[in-house]
Amino acid sequence: MGLRRQVLAALALAAAPLLLSGCREEKVTEYTVPKEKDPELPAAGTGGPAGGDQPSAPGGAMAGAAVPTASGASLTWTAPPSWEPGPGSPMRKASFAVPGAGGSADLSVTAFPGDVGGELANINRWRGQVGLPPLPEEGLPGAAERFQANGLSFAVVDLASSQGPKRLLGAIVPFGDGTWFFKLIGPDPVVSSQKQAFLDFLKTVKPASAQ
């Protein structure tokens, strides 16, 4: 092989990678897929460790990051004076420390866009938090106590496991484009003693514009 050919071959070899690296260009693509449902925020059974009430955003939201909450019109309420308002967080509309017999329970108010997976998924998420097995779909009609107040529909559950020390009172309230959740969780004696107060509190909940 002559010298000139050797040099040319070397140059061609050197140029090849540069040409190839042009292949990485990003392109807009178009395709058709079978109809997809939008992701449901708190999927039943995937509540994070300790059953936090933060929905696990698909793709794994970073801990402590803000989560989309229901926007638009808001609800208001009147809490008993003995409940101590807690620090807010990006996810919570409000929180209270609820004192009771020998301890304190945590009341959280959260709101998310859409139906957040539906009533059954959310009741089952809560059941998981107190160590109860999930309900089948047929169990839904009898699972919650329902009432209307101030033009809002409340579905209230009272959940406790004979094995666990915790009791959970929860209310699911569809409002506007979103769903609001009121959850009181804590030691069984505290939550039981505050059940009436919690129900009375729910009856003070009303749309902000209806004041």
Added chain:
Amino acid sequence: MRNLALQFRDFFVSLRLTIGLLALGLVLIFWATLKQADLGVWGVQQKFFYSLFVLVKLPGSDLALPVFPGGYFIGGMLFLNLAAAHLHRFRLTWRKIGIWLTHAGLVLLLAGGFLTSLFQKEFELSLDEGQTKNYSESNRDCELAVVDTTDPQVDHVVAIPEGILAAGDPVQHPALPFRVVSKGYFPNAALQMRRDAPGAPPSQATAGMGTQLALTPLAVTYKEDERNMPAAYVELDGPDGSLGTFLVSTELGMPQHFDYAGRSWKIALRFERRYLPFSVTLLKFSHDIYPGTDIPRNFSSRLRLATPGAGQREVLIYMNNPLRAAGLTFYQQSFANEDHTSILQVVHNPSWTLPYVACTTITLGLLVQFGFHLVGFFGKRRRAEVAP
């Protein structure tokens, strides 16, 4: 001129160059290993190995200077050196076939590494037990999906890679009755409800959820256990004027819906999807441990693959036993949700066979080479024994 060309050739065929490049490679690997603590594996790969030069920013400025040859430079030069030396020095004879094969294998190995760096794409497929999916998601790259949801059976998707949003190039696609114009792109950002961030500047968003949200740009993270959450302001520009500016972010987790031109649409920034020609259902994830300990023995996922029109089959993926299908390799990568969610790594690497071919060629070359020597050695000994 001829003299210059000669010098040029002598430089590229010299063994000194090989040694010099290997030494530089050694330093590069050592430095990159130390930097892995700050940048993570992916960051180090990009900065040190998938680059021509290692760039370092001058303190107090945005100017980056090349301070050391990068992986592409060293690898490329080694490739040239090897190929040039080969062309120049070795003669194609049967006695040299072993050396030829060994060097050809090395060249293939380098070429394979380079092609992998260019074309390999990694995705993740996270499945809950019982869940079915027909796509995998990138764990790093994002795309803006603009979806026409009018048809009750199918969704028509136009996917715009984040690179185009970052560059700010407007996108006019034949399937869209509006232009998509990026008004600002943030490689990592946090979102907050506007009412929780009273000091936030006014939102650029004029439609969708973004009007209620405040965006705070964050520094890009390279840590293994953190994920960048990109966000962008995207204006949709119809022939009759703007439809509004949406704030999109992977953090929102769900698309934003709107109607335009008699059709229903949704828009979302999401981790880049790669649709599969089949659907995958996780039947069971198993996390086996050695009896009486917490030491993991095996992780495995039993999956059902269903190809439309071609039936279905069950496969078992476990450590070191990936599934290869449709040009993709599915590895058992991780798990979550108290052993009810399996996370598979899905790798698309068109050049995955090259390292195998290269190693086989090298082995063959070495066997032939040593074989010739061995035969020669025995021959010599026999002659020595026969001699008086």
